[in-house]
Amino acid sequence: MRPLRLVETTPGNYSLLLDAGTTTVDEVIEELGHEPNGYFWEGVAQLLVSTEAPDLAARFDYDPEGGMFCAYGTDRPALEELAARMAAVATDADRVRQLVATAAANGFEFDD
Template sequence: MEQTAFKEAIKPFFWSEHDATASLCLEVGSYRTDLFATRADEGFEGTGYDWASLADVFLAEQPAAMQQAIRFDPEGSMFCAYSADKPALQRFALDFKAACDDEERAQALFARAELD
């Protein structure tokens, strides 16, 4: 996929290239706040840590090679996934965004997320 089309497809996530790695990030509060609100009584606020919990459930369903390649480094205000395997991170970005856009799938994944 052409880089401009890829970056458009993953919005509001954004892609950042580094020398040996790449990152997929999201400023919290800009996307799917409704999803996290469904479990606010349990302490979910939609922080970067909450996003990492959701992404972790998603990643657990992916092939072992992708699981080994992707790492998370969230902060309170930002979700961040990174990898030295840029193609694996691109695949994760597209698939995770599609899962988050799919209401039924997002709810099913989030139901299994654990508060960090």
């Protein structure tokens, strides 16, 4: 799950967090013309859900900031699955390149 972390904020409520600017792929993201901030990572999450895991749609919400990505909700298994998918991107430069290319091909724009 690294560099993401899943925390129980109150009983039964969970937040999936990623401190923006702390991943090993930040330089690649910048090379691709994006800012590795929380809004970029929200775009990554949305793209992963829409293209690879549509069953996760509507099972959590997003609340990113410039310095942090956050997805939250009561469905811990859904957040755990999102964490696994996002960790695969946040630790693999080739995966980032592939995902950004997929976004461009589909007309998806990152809000970074």
